[in-house]
Amino acid sequence: MNDRLSPQALASAGTLQKFKMFIGGEWVDSASGEYFETDNPYTGLPWGLIPRGNEEDVDLAVKAAHKALHSREWRGLTASNRGALLRALGDALGEHAPRLAEIEVRDNGKLYAEMSQQTEYLRQWYYYFGGLADKIEGAVIPIDKPDNFTYTRYEPIGVVAAIIPWNSPLFLAAWKIAPALAAGNTIVLKPSEFTSASLLEFAKVFETVGFPPGVLNVVTGFGAEVGAPLSVHPLVAKVAFTGSEATGKRIYASAANSLKKVTLELGGKSANIVFKDADVDNAVKGVISGIFAACGQTCVAGSRLVVQKSMHDEFVEKLVALAKSANLGDPMKPTTQLGPVTNRPQLAKILDYIDIAKKEGAEAVIGGKRPVEEALQNGWFVEPTIFAGVKNSMRIAQEEIFGPVLSVIPFEDEEEAIAIANDTTFGLAAGLWTTDLRRALRMPARLEVGTVWVNTYRAMSYMAPFGGYKQSGLGKESGQDMIKDYMQKKTVWMSTQEEVPNPFIIR
Ligand code: ADP
Numbered sequence: 001m002n003d004r005l006s007p008q009a010l011a012s013a014g015t016l017q018k019f020k021m022f023i024g025g026e027w028v029d030s031a032s033g034e035y036f037e038t039d040n041p042y043t044g045l046p047w048g049l050i051p052r053g054n055e056e057d058v059d060l061a062v063k064a065a066h067k068a069l070h071s072r073e074w075r076g077l078t079a080s081n082r083g084a085l086l087r088a089l090g091d092a093l094g095e096h097a098p099r100l101a102e103i104e105v106r107d108n109g110k111l112y113a114e115m116s117q118q119t120e121y122l123r124q125w126y127y128y129f130g131g132l133a134d135k136i137e138g139a140v141i142p143i144d145k146p147d148n149f150t151y152t153r154y155e156p157i158g159v160v161a162a163i164i165p166w167n168s169p170l171f172l173a174a175w176k177i178a179p180a181l182a183a184g185n186t187i188v189l190k191p192s193e194f195t196s197a198s199l200l201e202f203a204k205v206f207e208t209v210g211f212p213p214g215v216l217n218v219v220t221g222f223g224a225e226v227g228a229p230l231s232v233h234p235l236v237a238k239v240a241f242t243g244s245e246a247t248g249k250r251i252y253a254s255a256a257n258s259l260k261k262v263t264l265e266l267g268g269k270s271a272n273i274v275f276k277d278a279d280v281d282n283a284v285k286g287v288i289s290g291i292f293a294a295c296g297q298t299c300v301a302g303s304r305l306v307v308q309k310s311m312h313d314e315f316v317e318k319l320v321a322l323a324k325s326a327n328l329g330d331p332m333k334p335t336t337q338l339g340p341v342t343n344r345p346q347l348a349k350i351l352d353y354i355d356i357a358k359k360e361g362a363e364a365v366i367g368g369k370r371p372v373e374e375a376l377q378n379g380w381f382v383e384p385t386i387f388a389g390v391k392n393s394m395r396i397a398q399e400e401i402f403g404p405v406l407s408v409i410p411f412e413d414e415e416e417a418i419a420i421a422n423d424t425t426f427g428l429a430a431g432l433w434t435t436d437l438r439r440a441l442r443m444p445a446r447l448e449v450g451t452v453w454v455n456t457y458r459a460m461s462y463m464a465p466f467g468g469y470k471q472s473g474l475g476k477e478s479g480q481d482m483i484k485d486y487m488q489k490k491t492v493w494m495s496t497q498e499e500v501p502n503p504f505i506i507r
Contacts (some may be wrong), residue, residue, distance in 0.1 A: 003452045004014065017048040019196070021057065021220055022203040023029045024064030025213025031056035035053045039165040041109030042330055043380040048107075048272075050196045053221035054231040058188070062216040065159040065186040066235045074186065079134035080349030082202040086130030086182055089209045090123035096205050100170060100198055103130075105331050107195040108166055109340040109380070110294050114334045122174045125478070128462040131481055136183070141491075154487040156184035157261060158237030161230045163251070165249070166192035166342050167245040167402075169199050175466075175477040176240040181215065183277035183486035188236070189218045190227050192243075203341035223247065228254055231255055238262070238402070244470060245400070245426075252474070263459040263475035263485060264468060265299065267400040268428030270449070271421035272302035275414075276311045277419070282455065284318045287406070290431055290457040292326065292384050295341050296404040299472075300429045302457055304390075304397055306420050309410040316388055316408060323384045340379035341403055347380040348405035354385060357396040362407070374452040376506060392420050400426070414439065422448045427469030431457045449474070 016037070020027040030051035035045035051057075068074050077085075093100070101116040108115075138152040162176040169191055180187055187430055191199040203218045219226050227453060231239045231251045237259040241251050248264040250258050274283045290302025296412050307315050331339035341347050354368050365387030370376075382404055390397050390407040397407045411417040429451040434440050445451040450468045453459060465479035476482050 006241075010484055011278045016046060017197075017218070019048060019200050021049050021051045021053060021061075022207070022216070022218040023057065023198065024067075024217065025059045025207070029055065030150075031060070036193065036222075038107055038194070039343070041342050042329055042332075042379040044277045044380065048197055050193070050200075050220045053226045055225070057219050057221070057228055058229045058233060060190045061219045062159055062161075062230070062233045062235045064214035064217055065188050068212055069156070069158060069186045071214070073212035074215055075184070079136070079184070082134035082182060082184060083130040085209055086133065086178060088125045088217070089206060089211075091121045092124035092205050093202075093207055094120070095128065100201060100205075100333070103201050104168075104170060104195070104198045107197050108169070109331050110167075110297070110342075111336060111339050113334060113336075116166060118171045119341050121238055122171050125134055125174040125178040125462045129182035129483060132179075132270055132480060134180040135219065136483060138489070147495060147497045147504075149493050149496055153490050153492065154484065155490055157486060157488050158185060159235055160185045160187050160486065161233070161236045162187055162189045163227050163231065163239065163241045163243065164199065165215075166190050166194040167294065167299075169195045170202055172242045173202070175198055175242075176217065177187060178462075179477075180240070181211075181488045183483055184212060185238075187216045187231060189216065189262075190230055191220055192425045193220070193222045194503045195201035199293065218471075225251075227243065227251075229252070231260075232257065234258055236260060241265070248366065248473070261485070263467075263477070264473045265475075265477060266428075266471065266473045267402075267426060268299050268301065268305060268468065268472050269308045269398060269400055269424045269426045270300055270302050270431070271304045271424075271447075272431035273411075273417050273421055273435070273443075274311075274315060275307065275434040275435065275439065276308045277436050277439075279435055279455070280311070280315065280318065280448045283323055283433035284315070286431060286433060286455070287319060288322050291406040292323065292404050293340060293458065295339060295382070297342060297346070297402050298458070300451070300458060301402070302429075302431050303401060303406060304392070304421075304424075305405075305406055305408045306411055306417055307408060308417075309412055310409070312410045314364060316386070319386060319406075323386060326384050328373075328381055328383075338381075338384060338404065340381045342352050342393040344380060346402065347382065350382050350401060350405065353399070353401045353403070353405060354382075357387050357390070357394070357405070357407075360394045360396065361389065362394065362396060365390045365408075367404070392423055398424060401465040416441065418446050422446075425471045429453065461500075 034052040125266035266478040367383035
């Protein structure tokens with residue numbers, strides 16, 4: 001937010017695009033009538049006004065979702081028909097992919113090149129889970145009690161609260177919306193206050209497909225004012241959250257009161273491990289894209305380079321040369337390779353960590369400051385930064401920065417590499433660069449993380465389960481199994497006996 005003019009004044013001056021929220025199939029203002037600004041990270045200026053929701057809006061949205069859950073239009077749909085609606089949504093999203101990517105860039109400052117790939121790809125989650133909707137089967141149990149017929153069935157859980165962060169809103173929301181709706185639930189979606197516009201635009205596409213009203217609702221606003229009441233609302237059955245470790249833990253604790261189901265996709269401090277036997281040029285490219293893609297603002301950022309001592313200097317030199325060639329600028333331009341970071345608080349946090357690193361004795365071999373070019377002064381840019389001389393115990397090696405800052409940590413042998421990689425409270429992902437087949441087969445089992453990439457980094461798919469070990473999260477997203485995280489299993493017992501036995505004679 002900025003303090004030049006109030007949001008209301010800017011709106012009445014007609015300079016900002018004004019959005020509405022989506023509740024019960026209607027486009028509405030917030031109950032309070034208030035708005036907040038959403039900023040463009042490249043210009044540093046506001047471009048839109050987002051309704052500032054609160055507890056009252058949350059209550060309306062949850063009740064709308066609850067009503068839809070029990071409505072004939074939704075409950076009465078066959079699983080095949082739910083699947084068809086999801087596939088139609090995938091088609092519609094495909095048609096709007098370039099426009100949605102542009103809105104995403106305007107709000108989060110990531111490269112159009114990356115966002116357009118993401119918005120093009122995200123329809124696959126809707127196709128995949130749409131296809132899965134009518135393939136979830138219960139079982140008939142060959143029960144040990146005679147005269148009984150016993151079977152299980154899968155049912156939706158209820159109203160799902162999906163709380164989304166700012167780094168890839170449409171993409172991370174799809175991971176939750178597609179399986180939740182395929183399973184027959186209804187949803188209240190809460191975008192990040194930094195990037196609400198793309199999910200509101202998504203709801204416009206959603207609306208055209210034919211889902212009954214209230215099946216998906218979007219309430220915009222701040223964490224404390226919308227996210228917190230949403231995650232304790234008595235009619236919410238499950239909270240699916242992606243975001244910071246601190247907020248995730250708060251949600252887990254508050255959801256416990258009413259025994260809500262919770263999935264959490266939290267942070268990481270992932271190690272990209274490079275052995276001397278690696279294909280060095282590939283490893284350099286993999287390490288650079290692991291940390292500088294999306295300006296380091298991904299939960300899987302390979303923010304620790306764990307590199308074999310005997311090749312340390314040569315490898316760092318090559319990294320620096322490639323990092324130096326990165327073209328910073330307007331994220332909409334195809335020639336730009338590194339955009340701004342998404343928001344002002346994040347910029348301040350990254351610069352703070354850079355200071356901390358210097359005070360801890362690490363040496364910035366490249367970057368370590370904001371760029372000086374005139375053209376980059378308005379946007380929230382940070383130079384690609386590589387710190388050498390980092391010990392794994394330092395704060396920059398232990399705490400998630402979520403920015404373009406790489407810590408280089410040397411190791412002697414495989415045992416030490418594993419020890420360093422695992423010496424963190426996080427456990428989201430790791431990269432491994434080696435041409436030794438035995439090592440490539442041996443090591444993934446010993447890394448305490450939810451995903452290991454061997455000779456690649458950041459590959460993701462709707463088919464592949466994704467989620468953290470340790471304090472990187474609870475539960476998985478994507479892949480076939482996880483649809484059951486949005487369902488509950490019921491057991492039905494039926495007697496085939498003509499006569500109920502005497503209750504006082506125990507058999
Ligand atoms: P980030 O640093 O990515 O903004 P957060 O975890 O704070 O991380 O934000 C992720 C999402 O969680 C955002 O939509 C945010 O508004 C929401 N959020 C923040 N605080 C809370 C809270 N106390 N309860 C529920 N949701 C929250």
